[in-house]
Amino acid sequence: MAKEKDDIEFENIDGIQVPKTTKLERESPGRTLAKTISWRIVASITTFIIFYLSAGQKVALQVITAAIGIEVVAKMLIYYIHERAWAHIHWGRYWYKNKMVRRIKLYYIRKRRNKLKSL
Structure with missing residues (x-):
């Protein structure tokens, strides 16, 4: 052999x-966490740019900074749970x-x- x-x-x-x-x-929880953090950074920067350009500079810096602080934590937690759930679904995977x-x-x-x- x-x-x-x-x-x-x-x-x-x-x-x-x-x-x-x-x-x-299979994906390890560490890999899922790294993907969660990297995606959240990209998504939060995108959200900041959209609100900064649409709401104005003075309002944007105060409101968006607070909103993004809450958004980052909440969405990272939801995304991590979502990814871990999908890690256990075999449909569509070639493992x-x-x-x-x-x-x-x-x-x-x-x-x-x-x-x-x-x-």
Whole structure:
């Protein structure tokens, strides 16, 4: 059995190396937190610019600074919870990469075996 860089075990089926294991790829809470903070910075700057240009300079600096202070904390918390909830939803994710590769390879192996049997 050969091993790759990621220490994935393979089995040899009809001369084809097929992964034995499935590699589970999920987002860590730390990554979600980093995404939350970076997105909140971008969104808050955007909000500040929009209100600053539309409301005027004197009103904007006082009101928007207070609003953004509240907005940053509230929206970061909501976004973090939202991201963690989506981390547990499997729909639309391709995190069984090796399993899919194995299925595809096994499909072609079976197809080849059936073809050889019919000869």
